[in-house]
Amino acid sequence: MRDNDGVTSALEAPATRAHAAVPPRLIATDLDGTLLRDDKSVSPRTVAALAAAEAAGIEVFFVTGRPARWMEVVSDHLHGHGLAICGNGAAVVDLHEGPGHHRFTMVREVGHANARETVRLLREGAPGTVFAVEQTYAFHQEHAYPSIHVERPDTYGDADELLAPGGVTAPLPVLKLLAFHPALEPDAFLALARAVVGDRVTVTRSSPTALLEISGPGVSKASTLAMCCAERGIPPEEVVAFGDMPNDVEMLTWAGQSYAMGNAHPDALRAAGRRTAANNEDGVAVVIERILAELP
Structure with a gap:
């Protein structure tokens, strides 16, 4: 069942998934096919939603298969805020200093x-x-x-x-x-x-x-995200994740609240607890706006 904003509110979730209304402390979002529209732009609505989340004290992680040098697509639009897990978990990059000044804070190599x-x-x-x-x-x-x-x-x-x-x-x-x-x-x-x-x-x-x-062995978006969250004392149930492809499956399974995009691959749809609107319809922003509206 979908509400007026295009979010599926009653998808069957894995039995181990907790869907209690736990206020999130961290948002983890994929980029291509998820946060980005098909033309690789970030909509004004999405920019505003992410900024509002951070203003409310919710940290934002960009979790992508992209290499670090392709992160200008985010920092150009989003003013350099946030951290990026790049290469499907192979590296963590600090974006706060803006384009051209990205700093590796973790590297997990293949060998x-x-x-x-x-x-x-x-x-x-x-x-x-x-x-x-x-x-x-x-x-x-x-x-x-x-x-x-x-x-x-x-x-x-x-x-x-x-x-x-x-x-x-x-x-x-x-x-x-x-x-x-x-x-x-x-x-x-x-x-x-x-x-x-x-x-x-x-x-x-x-x-x-x-x-x-x-x-590398054991390297995924989920495993690196889990490391970053552990450093911050953030348990999985306080993480909201968004994704659309097989490389997002582990992250969607790990996070306490997860959303597959309306345009998602079947594997991502099965892994996620819920579904939001497609990337071209600002599906990430739709959920973030709802989360912020429900904060105490």
């Missing part, structure tokens, strides 16, 4: 040797897979990797050479591997990759294409 072995396993399990390597301050890709990002890589080369001891990636941590397959269906590629690599790494996806995002 070069682990990345090399993951590449080997995926090449064997899914021939034709091509790779890119995301680092704290660099990006590298194979020549056959598609031009689906907004930037040119720092280096082109075979993934084995890029990740080799003493190679171009050696000086910096590897935050994430990107694996693309030109023929496989996205969810099928995700299932195959998870079966092939096991718990060596964390594999997820947020793209509509067969592009997988590979982080």
Whole structure:
């Protein structure tokens, strides 16, 4: 059942989920397909809602698969407030000083040797897979990797050479591997990759294409968010989370209150306790406005 603001108020939730009206202390929101509209803009309504939440003492975390250098899309619109968990949990970045001055406060790397072995396993399990390597301050890709990002890589080369001891990636941590397959269906590629690599790494996806995002073992949006919340003494039941894709599933499951967007992937819809309006309809703002209106 949906109310006038487009929020589903009576979705069946997992039995372990608490839906008591606990005033939240932290909002954790995905960006693409969630907070951002399809044109990558942040609506004035959403900007105002996030500012009002922070004014009410509710901390805002942006939790995204994006690398840190792509966070201007948020800080340009939102005046640099908030923290960002980037790379699906691989790094925490302080945005308070504004564009061009982002500071890493936590790094959870894949590890070069682990990345090399993951590449080997995926090449064997899914021939034709091509790779890119995301680092704290660099990006590298194979020549056959598609031009689906907004930037040119720092280096082109075979993934084995890029990740080799003493190679171009050696000086910096590897935050994430990107694996693309030109023929496989996205969810099928995700299932195959998870079966092939096991718990060596964390594999997820947020793209509509067969592009997988590979982080270190145990690294996810949820696990890094949990670390950040523990540092602040914030339990899961005082967190409200928003997301739309498989890389949001763990976070939506972990948070005490969670909302999948109206445009969400079926996995995100199943993981979330509730559903809000689509990203193009300011679904995050709709919920935040309601939360603020219900504060004592």
